[in-house]
Amino acid sequence: MLTMKRTLAGLALGLAVAGLASPSFAQRSENRTDRARDAAIHDCSVKASKWSNTMWQTQQFTVYSNCMTEHGQQP
Numbered sequence: 001m002l003t004m005k006r007t008l009a010g011l012a013l014g015l016a017v018a019g020l021a022s023p024s025f026a027q028r029s030e031n032r033t034d035r036a037r038d039a040a041i042h043d044c045s046v047k048a049s050k051w052s053n054t055m056w057q058t059q060q061f062t063v064y065s066n067c068m069t070e071h072g073q074q075p
Contacts, residue, residue, distance in 0.1 A: 040071035
C-alpha cells in the first residue's frame with residue numbers, strides 16, 4: 001500500500017513539473033481558467049482510477065489518454 005502511495009505521489013509530482021515546464025504555460029495568463037479542460041481532466045481521472053496502478057498501469061494511461069482525446073484535449 002505504501003509503495004502504491006509513493007508511486008502515485010511521484011506520478012503527480014512528475015505531471016506537475018512537466019506541466020510547469022511546458023511552453024504553453026508561458027503563453028497563458030495565470031488567472032485564466034479553462035473549465036472545459038478542468039472538466040475533462042476530472043472525468044478522465046475518474047475513469048482511469050478504476051484501473052489499479054500497480055497491475056494495470058499501461059491500461060490506466062491508455063484510458064486517460066483516450067478519454068482526453070475524446071474531450072478534444074491534449075492528454
